[in-house]
Amino acid sequence: MIYFTDTHTHLYLEEFDIDRQEVVEKCLEFGVNKLILPCVDETSILPLQQMLHDYPDICHGAMGLHPTSVDNNYEKQLEVIHKELIDNAKDYIAIGEIGMDLYWDKTYRQQQEIVLREQFDWAVALNMPVIIHCRNAEEEIINIVGDAKYRDLRGVFHCWSGNMEQTERILEMDFYIGIGGTVTYKNSKLPEILLQVPTNRILLETDSPYLSPMPYRGKRNDSGNIIIIAQKISEIKKMALKELSEQIKINVKRLFGI
Numbered sequence: 001m002i003y004f005t006d007t008h009t010h011l012y013l014e015e016f017d018i019d020r021q022e023v024v025e026k027c028l029e030f031g032v033n034k035l036i037l038p039c040v041d042e043t044s045i046l047p048l049q050q051m052l053h054d055y056p057d058i059c060h061g062a063m064g065l066h067p068t069s070v071d072n073n074y075e076k077q078l079e080v081i082h083k084e085l086i087d088n089a090k091d092y093i094a095i096g097e098i099g100m101d102l103y104w105d106k107t108y109r110q111q112q113e114i115v116l117r118e119q120f121d122w123a124v125a126l127n128m129p130v131i132i133h134c135r136n137a138e139e140e141i142i143n144i145v146g147d148a149k150y151r152d153l154r155g156v157f158h159c160w161s162g163n164m165e166q167t168e169r170i171l172e173m174d175f176y177i178g179i180g181g182t183v184t185y186k187n188s189k190l191p192e193i194l195l196q197v198p199t200n201r202i203l204l205e206t207d208s209p210y211l212s213p214m215p216y217r218g219k220r221n222d223s224g225n226i227i228i229i230a231q232k233i234s235e236i237k238k239m240a241l242k243e244l245s246e247q248i249k250i251n252v253k254r255l256f257g258i
């Protein structure tokens with residue numbers, strides 16, 4: 001059996017309330033035997049905790065405040081997230097998802113940066129990896145990660161969509177690149193970029209329920225679809241699926257310790 005980890009999935013969201021058990025069984029059937037569940041905001045905590053409780057051998061948590069949930073109330077939200085991170089420290093293997101998103105709305109740009117830096121500080125203090133959400137903010141985030149005080153920071157840029165030059169910069173900073181369903185989209189630049197990314201820096205993810213790979217684009221995504229993404233990457237890298245699985249297992253262990 002070939003095994004894969006979905007390093008970024010929101011199976012705790014209500015989109016899966018009707019069939020969560022079936023979805024988890026489907027994952028196991030497909031060899032997707034580890035799931036990393038990143039938090040979005042304080043409303044994620046209870047359902048995320050429920051999944052950690054129901055599937056302790058499969059699910060691992062990440063705790064953080066997502067940039068699109070940042071507004072003027074960010075201090076209060078950070079307090080709740082930090083309390084959960086400390087109170088249930090054993091449940092969390094990473095800080096995430098955190099980052100900046102300037103795609104839809106730049107109103108809280110400054111607040112997003114403050115919140116990101118605050119959570120980077122937690123990651124350094126707790127020696128935990130970060131799961132970074134980066135949308136239309138590649139330059140901003142790469143500059144912050146480059147700050148001398150974050151030289152020991154490690155993590156992954158989830159659902160990476162930067163250009164080649166930006167990709168090289170994050171590889172130089174020893175970060176990982178999270179690849180999801182967008183790699184299967186017709187106009188994706190990712191296949192070309194992936195040719196320049198060593199396999200020991202790639203992680204697989206679905207970002208379920210979003211970003212379904214082809215041919216399911218537009219439908220609800222689930223972590224079983226990791227296999228489609230893995231197949232696409234094995235074609236791009238001209239590598240057997242088994243070999244890819246072995247390398248990615250090492251990557252997951254090195255970054256997340258699972």
Ligand SMILES: [Zn+2]
Pocket residue numbers: 008010038097207
């Ligand atoms: Zn996500």
